[in-house]
Amino acid sequence: QGNSIQASKQIDGVQAIQKLAKQIGAEVQQPNAIPGDNTLSRFDIMSRVIRTMSAEQLKKATENLYFPHSKASAKSSQDAQSYQAWTAFRDAVAQAGTGPALLALKDWIMSHKVNGQEAAELLSAVSNSARTPTPEYMDAFFSLATSEEAQKQWFLNTSAILSFTNLVRKAQVNNDTAHNQYPTHAFGRLSPKKQAQKAVSEKYIPYLQSQLRKAVSQGDSPKIQVYIRALGNTAHPKILSVFEPYLEGKEPMSDFQRLTIVASMDQMTKTYPKLARSVLFKIYQNGGDAPEVRSAAVMQLMKTNPPAELLQRMAQNTNSDHSQQVNSAVKSAIESAAKLRTPNAQELAQNAKAAVDMLTPKNYGAQYSKNALRSYIVQEQHLAYQAQYAAIQSGDSLVPSSMFLSLRKNLGGYQRQEFQASYMTS
Numbered sequence: 001q002g003n004s005i006q007a008s009k010q011i012d013g014v015q016a017i018q019k020l021a022k023q024i025g026a027e028v029q030q031p032n033a034i035p036g037d038n039t040l041s042r043f044d045i046m047s048r049v050i051r052t053m054s055a056e057q058l059k060k061a062t063e064n065l066y067f068p069h070s071k072a073s074a075k076s077s078q079d080a081q082s083y084q085a086w087t088a089f090r091d092a093v094a095q096a097g098t099g100p101a102l103l104a105l106k107d108w109i110m111s112h113k114v115n116g117q118e119a120a121e122l123l124s125a126v127s128n129s130a131r132t133p134t135p136e137y138m139d140a141f142f143s144l145a146t147s148e149e150a151q152k153q154w155f156l157n158t159s160a161i162l163s164f165t166n167l168v169r170k171a172q173v174n175n176d177t178a179h180n181q182y183p184t185h186a187f188g189r190l191s192p193k194k195q196a197q198k199a200v201s202e203k204y205i206p207y208l209q210s211q212l213r214k215a216v217s218q219g220d221s222p223k224i225q226v227y228i229r230a231l232g233n234t235a236h237p238k239i240l241s242v243f244e245p246y247l248e249g250k251e252p253m254s255d256f257q258r259l260t261i262v263a264s265m266d267q268m269t270k271t272y273p274k275l276a277r278s279v280l281f282k283i284y285q286n287g288g289d290a291p292e293v294r295s296a297a298v299m300q301l302m303k304t305n306p307p308a309e310l311l312q313r314m315a316q317n318t319n320s321d322h323s324q325q326v327n328s329a330v331k332s333a334i335e336s337a338a339k340l341r342t343p344n345a346q347e348l349a350q351n352a353k354a355a356v357d358m359l360t361p362k363n364y365g366a367q368y369s370k371n372a373l374r375s376y377i378v379q380e381q382h383l384a385y386q387a388q389y390a391a392i393q394s395g396d397s398l399v400p401s402s403m404f405l406s407l408r409k410n411l412g413g414y415q416r417q418e419f420q421a422s423y424m425t426s
Contacts, residue, residue, distance in 0.1 A: 013052065013053050013057055014053075014060050014061050014064070016049055017049055017050065017061050018061060018064055018065060020042050020043075020045060020046040020049070021065055021085040021086070021089040021092075022081070023042055024039055024042050024043060024084065024085065024088040025080075025082065025083070025084035025085030025088060026081050026084075026085075028084050029077065029080060029084070043088060043091075043092060047095045047096050050093055050098075050101060051097070051098050051101070051131070053100060055099075055100040055103045055104065057100075058093065058100055058104040059104065061089065062089075062104065062107075062108070062113070065086050066113060067079075067082040067086040068083075068086075068113070071083075090122065093105065094125045095125065095129050096129065097129035097130045097131035097132075098131060098132065099132065099134075099140070102130075102137065102144070103140065105122055105123065105126070105144075106140070106144045108122075109144070109150065110149055116153055116154060117154075117155045117156075119153065119155075120153075120155035120156045120159035120160070121159070123144075123145075123159050123160050123163050124159045124162075124163045125163075126141065126163055126167065127163040127164070127166040127167040127170065130167055130171070132182065132183070132187070132190055133167060133170075133171035133172075133190055134190050135195055135196070135199060138172065138191065141164050141167065142164060142204060142207075144160065145160035145161050145163070145164040146161070146207065158226050161208075161226065161227075162229060162230055162233060164230075165208070165230040165231070165233035165234050166233050168200060168233070168234050168236075169233055169234050169236075169267055169271070171190065171191050171196075172191045172196035172197075172200055173196075173200060173234055173235050173236050174271045178191065200234060200236050200238075205231065205238050205239065205242065208227055208230050208231050209231070211223070211227050212227040212228065212242070216246075216251065216252070221257070221426075224253075224257055224260075225260050228243075228260045228261050229260070231243070231264065232261075232263075232264025232265055232266070232267060232268070233264075233267060234267075235272070236271075237275055239268070240279055246261060247261060247283065255292060256292075256424070256426040258293050259290070259292050259296050259392075259424065262293055262296040262297050262300060263402075263404065263422070263424065265300050266300060266303065266406075269303035269304045270303070273303075273305060274304070276300070276304055277301060277304040277310075280297045280300050280301045280304070281301060283297040284301060287322065287323070291323045291325035291394070292325075292369075292392050292401065294325075294326045295326055295329040295369040295392045295393075296390075296392060296402070298314075298326065298329045298330055298333055299333070299388070299392075299404060301333075302333050302373060303388070305348050305351075306348075307351060308350070308354040311337075311355035312354060312355045312358055314330050314334070314355070315331075315356070315358035315359045316358050318330050318331055318359050318360040318362075319358075319360045324364065325368055325393055326369070327360060327362070327364070328364035328368035328369050328370060329368075329369040329370065329390075329392075331360060332371050333372075333373065334352045334355050334356060335352075335356060335359070336371070336372045336373045337349060337351075337352035337373045338352035338353045340373055340374075340375045341376070341377055342375040342376075342377060342384045342385075342386050342410070343384075344386075345373075345375055366398050367393060368393055369390075369391060369392045369393045369400075370390070370391045371388075371389075371390045371391075372388070372389045373388050373389075374386070374387045374388075374389070375387070382411070382412040383409070383410065384409070384410040385408070385409055385410070386408050386410075387407045388405070388406050389403075390403070390404040390405075391403050401424070401425050402424040403422060403423055404420075404421075405420065405421045406418055407419040407420075
């Protein structure tokens, strides 16, 4: 077994970091030389060394390397190197993913060493880089994301809470990612199930719920959308009780905001597909709801691997449902699902084939909502791709009012993180 660099008497971690940061700062002045100088390898090494460092060591390295852009002179090459050395160290800390690294980020934000968009980008990396999301780590992140300093800064007030709730889902709600993405075989589950469930249901979600209520009472549409998305990110069953009064019309909310609620349930279709399916099917069945909301429910339903019986009921409804937008979304979803070829989608494909013949014979043009599922297999290269495209119309325009695209790659058995892109207009 190897030892940590901190156990070596010959190497000073702080000095090693300073040396690497300054080398990177000098090398990036000549971008063409970066591949030959192994600059990216140096950055990777620096991030690994930072993972072994304490909060006190990171504080000392910060004092030695901090060089704000406002201090740099455009005519000084030395200033340019010093600034690039600081940014290299800054980004490596964000990538380190340890508790001391998170505390360093918090200290930079509170002392205004980083702020606004710069701070937002650093915190947005934390949900992917966190290596040991223990209950203490999660509470420290929650404290930072909800702090007065973070909440009053543009960009940061959105990025911090969305990054935090993404990590909540990965580390505390989704059992697959909690096991696969973190060193559970070395340390056990980093967030014990009972403790994690209690924190999520009794601390994090109630805070998000209160913030959503506050935003709704103030009519603050941007904040409403942020906290809807944040709740959706957690993918915890309790968010359904938060969304219920808005979806059922008991609490005031616009059609666009209710559409945002349905769109935010994309993660829950993976963590709790059966529970999400029952809720989404009720939304789809509500003929009095807005066509955009119902069409979005169809989009999300197809992600839950619906059984043949449910798809057959939806197919039959296309012959009698008064909304042509919804009928178009259902028909395009079932017809495209029946053509899926990837092995993990074969159950959905067979279920869709059992419902195809029950669909309305009417054809729908581009001005209607569409929901297309596609899969591609390149057997010679052991590659597979599966994509879902949804276009939701709210008028007669050929340009969709909302669009959602997701793409997942399977490279020889290795499933890459899902790529997602979307836009929504009100």
